[in-house]
Amino acid sequence: MAVLEAAPSVATRTTGSHMTHRVREILSWYESDNPGTKTNLSRLLNHGRLAGTGKLVILPVDQGFEHGPARSFAVNPAGYDPNYHFEAAIQAGCNAYAAPLGFIESAAARHAGEIPLILKINNHDVLHDEKDPMPAVTASVKDALRLGCVAIGFTIYPGSAHAQTMYSQLRAAAEEAKQNGLAVVVWSYPRGSSLSKEGETAIDVAAYAAQIAAPPGAHVIKVKLPSAHIEQPEAQKAYTKAAVPIGTLGERVRHVVQSSFDGRRIVIFSGGAKKDKDEDVFDEARAIRDGGGFGSIIGRNSFQRPKEHALKFLESIMKIYSGEMK
Amino acid sequence: MAVLEAAPSVATRTTGSHMTHRVREILSWYESDNPGTKTNLSRLLNHGRLAGTGKLVILPVDQGFEHGPARSFAVNPAGYDPNYHFEAAIQAGCNAYAAPLGFIESAAARHAGEIPLILKINNHDVLHDEKDPMPAVTASVKDALRLGCVAIGFTIYPGSAHAQTMYSQLRAAAEEAKQNGLAVVVWSYPRGSSLSKEGETAIDVAAYAAQIAAPPGAHVIKVKLPSAHIEQPEAQKAYTKAAVPIGTLGERVRHVVQSSFDGRRIVIFSGGAKKDKDEDVFDEARAIRDGGGFGSIIGRNSFQRPKEHALKFLESIMKIYSGEMK
Amino acid sequence: MAVLEAAPSVATRTTGSHMTHRVREILSWYESDNPGTKTNLSRLLNHGRLAGTGKLVILPVDQGFEHGPARSFAVNPAGYDPNYHFEAAIQAGCNAYAAPLGFIESAAARHAGEIPLILKINNHDVLHDEKDPMPAVTASVKDALRLGCVAIGFTIYPGSAHAQTMYSQLRAAAEEAKQNGLAVVVWSYPRGSSLSKEGETAIDVAAYAAQIAAPPGAHVIKVKLPSAHIEQPEAQKAYTKAAVPIGTLGERVRHVVQSSFDGRRIVIFSGGAKKDKDEDVFDEARAIRDGGGFGSIIGRNSFQRPKEHALKFLESIMKIYSGEMK
């Protein structure tokens, strides 16, 4: 698997350039993209504390829209101000900050050029409860360009009755983004009436969700950390027959990465709900690292605590990815 | 919270300009917008009796379409004539007049340049009763431009099964409006099959509605005054855990303003149905003012009484906002 | 009410022009429209026997599509030929002839310039029975332009579950029509699953239907003559409280006209099904005239009788409107 064989945790610079061999290698997987898109992918990979390592830690803040403001920010009210998250992401040395249109608009000018931005162009709220979710498109590729972003972000819900519509919307947005030299980050979250609650994070479903994001054009794929549960009977047979190792979290990460063009797409994992113990999150980061994952996208575990704690917390995670911490 | 720390009720002019420090501050929150949109926002803030204070009182007249003509105007038949409302808004010194296309068209030429106009580009009527409302688009951004308006107005119903469609329509209209230097005012009114009647004005739902309006691009957000009820069980936990103060109307206003990018978006509140006692409306205005709200949008309480009474009534409200009246 | 105060039945010409004071006054209500649209409105008002009076009698023939050919024309088979209706409208001195695309196309060249034409651009048939009707768009604004029409005609069904779609279609067609200097005539016919049969012509519903047509951009509004029934409980309260006079047909016409921007939109009334006694139709015309209505649109009562009878019949109605007949 390409990513696993070539994943040194130390970033070696190539001669006469700030570009490391690892980043060059990753860029080589996107051989059909234009130089504009490759440039923006390299900006994601070459920013912050993990610059050049091929690993990423991204701060996403769309929970205000997705879950509501109090559920997201009441515990640390500084987070009501979008500017707070820009600053946190910059100070923590994240690779990028991802947020919906209004959040980006409200502080993008003052922080122009300080951190790569990912404009989340669709969003879903929970005021209307639905078994088969369908997000609303809330921003455009043109918005991403005028705001100086390096990428658009798009959520799909494989398993929803509306999934085909989302895939088609993603395709159209990805085509326009690529034509304009932007990168495409896809949040692939299985949900819908055909899946059990347990099935949403089943290993077969998570691997399938990663696989599905790639064909319509994702450069970076974001999935949830998978459990060892297998949801689909047909898939169960394949896992058993081939004895796919999925017993440990690291093995499951490895399988998801493998399912993304054998590791030739950047796959990162979400941190999920706020954890009580930081060490649990660190263990997850270790499993991601050891399984060949490319990093984490950590929202609630970052901003639902005081900033100084958050910065330390993120520093530890980055050290796990850089290899400075076991 | 930005708005609360910097909200002097007296408008201080900056040197050599009619622009106050407060208006400059408010404009600074829209740092990603082009000068055209900032100019139109400043027109809203610098017109009428409250010019320069950062507070707004807007006269909206869309009830003829939304509720029917007799229910809206029979009590004060002068209101059947759109011209009446233009004149009332101008004479009262409102910041702006908001209405659907036909209403604006019927008197915009004669009053050209006399008052900032907000073209309400979608509308909903009650002749067909539906649990999950979906408004019709009844005007365009081009209409707003040819009629000399400073902004478009758009209603969304968070909680409706059709909410995602409204958000996407809002996004598209907002993008076109901003490209053309217009501002965007969003009426965010929770309604739909997932919400109880009480839930439509619950504090968690109102704060969520304000939050939702911001990402697709609202400059000004209009919500209903919230009750202390909490609708969503998940939200209840967050309010309890963080002990968010929501006991008084002023506290609830403060929380809604906070939920709008920590006060970095203009949030105004609707007056609702005609009140029997003016003092009740004045109390509400005091709560809005003391909670850091930016003003009121007052329709039925204005035009469902004789004009001379309405002018006095609006004068009182403006004095509450300017601090001339306690 | 503007229309009532200024409605002399005698048409006074202004100096050095064929334009009467009344027509100038009516045109002044459309102050936001471009000169092209005003020109076409004046053509409607300045043609035929009622030219210059501010009153209109229009011949509409869409019943072939709406009800079927035999139900429409078997009783007077000359009406199968579209040319017949052109000739009847011209000979009777109607202000305009309104029909769907094919009807206009089949005789527009030969009668070019002889009578103002209104192209009915949507239509509904009854071969599929539906509680919530939705018409089909059957012609375009470009068709109206190439055929020399002065206006487009568009039907909406307030109360239908599909009403929002019709309003949006109307808005788009009206915008294009106005940009091209055409006028917009709206047939506003309440129908749908939320309304009782009696409610379709209830006074509150008829007034609401007239009100709804104005915001998306109607210049001329066509409704059915209303009964004294009130359909909506909420509206009942408003009528009772304000003691709106609706006892006679003339009063109800007056209320509907008032509900159309206080008479600042041209409101005309449909004749409905073929009446047994002409005197009943004449009485209706008197009520429309005395209530401040602008005229009639009379289809079946015109073409479902021999032409010479029809011409006499229409002459009588026009004399009622012009004041030559009591």
Next chain:
Amino acid sequence: MAVLEAAPSVATRTTGSHMTHRVREILSWYESDNPGTKTNLSRLLNHGRLAGTGKLVILPVDQGFEHGPARSFAVNPAGYDPNYHFEAAIQAGCNAYAAPLGFIESAAARHAGEIPLILKINNHDVLHDEKDPMPAVTASVKDALRLGCVAIGFTIYPGSAHAQTMYSQLRAAAEEAKQNGLAVVVWSYPRGSSLSKEGETAIDVAAYAAQIAAPPGAHVIKVKLPSAHIEQPEAQKAYTKAAVPIGTLGERVRHVVQSSFDGRRIVIFSGGAKKDKDEDVFDEARAIRDGGGFGSIIGRNSFQRPKEHALKFLESIMKIYSGEMK
């Protein structure tokens, strides 16, 4: 009725031109069309054995898509090859050949200029059974132009719950066709959940179907031969009251033609399923001729027999129309 008074079976040429008086007369009914469309209509009328008579026999082959290949062609397997039908239509001296995109594409180059072509741009298959049919658009006006066709063909199903969509699609296609100088042929076939099986060919429904096709812009209307059954109670009254003669097939044809703008639109009739006895088809052709119909569109009765038989069969029908055969 225009068509009946002026329908000499002998084609008289006008001086110095191959154009007959009858064709000139028919073209005069399309007075609003541009010379391009009139030219293409004249090509339809001036080709083949019936050239100049004002009568048409058209060969349509869309049954492969509509009913399946074996049901259409197994009985005469030569018909699997699209080229076969081109040749049959040319050799028989038909006025035109009508077929879907692939059928036309597969032999249009080799037969360029040999016979007028009608591109059938929508189609329906029976693999999915539905009470309210909705065809798929399978070709475009641009396809018709690049393939040298004289007209587009379009099917509508009045009575289907989706009829409004079809009418709107027809309108859009017809507008584009006319702008490009093409003619428009409409297959108007009543079907759907509101109609009984018997009602699909009822005389009131057939006449209504012909009437409906005209307003959105049909130049040529194709309907099924009607029975004496009356489907709609409201229509029954009109037929009885006016004593419309519908007892014989000829009378019913006359009524359908009358319902198409009093015979000012070309109306042709379909042959339906393969008949056992040719004489039955000939009798139908006689009824069409004597009732003032303009001809036949004959598919299965032509190609579901050996070609030499088909040519003789079609020759007989054409002789009936030309008057050479009683």
Next chain:
Amino acid sequence: MAVLEAAPSVATRTTGSHMTHRVREILSWYESDNPGTKTNLSRLLNHGRLAGTGKLVILPVDQGFEHGPARSFAVNPAGYDPNYHFEAAIQAGCNAYAAPLGFIESAAARHAGEIPLILKINNHDVLHDEKDPMPAVTASVKDALRLGCVAIGFTIYPGSAHAQTMYSQLRAAAEEAKQNGLAVVVWSYPRGSSLSKEGETAIDVAAYAAQIAAPPGAHVIKVKLPSAHIEQPEAQKAYTKAAVPIGTLGERVRHVVQSSFDGRRIVIFSGGAKKDKDEDVFDEARAIRDGGGFGSIIGRNSFQRPKEHALKFLESIMKIYSGEMK
């Protein structure tokens, strides 16, 4: 039947050109296409081991999206890497490689010019279970052009309640592809609530599916190998009456090819699920060859085994088609 009479298994070159008589003959069937499309069709026919024979073996890899990654690739994990399939198709001497957007993008630059590519522009996954499937459009004609593909691939599901939508999408994509000189390959797979499981591969349904693909513009049609079952009662009559021979697989292939414009469209057959015995697949290839089919599209039977085995396996199949092997 054109294809059967002229199908020599030896490829004869025409003088002074690498073009064989057979390929020239096949290209002649696409007489309405522009030279660009003919050039790309010739590239399909003139590449690989079967170049010039008029036969094709294509490697398709969309199972990762359609069935999930583990079910597709776990048995031979090298297949997780898209590059693997490019190389396999090239080394095996296939005529073309067909895959979704991401798969093509990930290795198209490195293999530019090495093998004709077919971009599969719609796809369907099984995470949401539905009786009437509807694929998502996941790529565009513009993508196919920028990636150097010779054709687009498109799946339709005749028998699905959404089939009309797919046909219309296919039509639009095919029109754009042809305008740009690309060829169109259609996967026509009957599925949906109207069909029994057995009916999906019934001979009448398979022949109908092939027929349906041609009118909207397919150059190459891909269907499943049919059984002797007949699904539709109406079709049963036609098969019985005409005594269509469908007893052997070869006869059924012949009937399907006949149903595709009498063999004047390239029809290839899918291999289906991985077979236990290679000899079964070879027998199928023999039946395809002897029945006049144009070849196979073989996915799972190729990549679900080690590459060296796959190459030998594909070599055998190609030898069957070229006639080198009985």
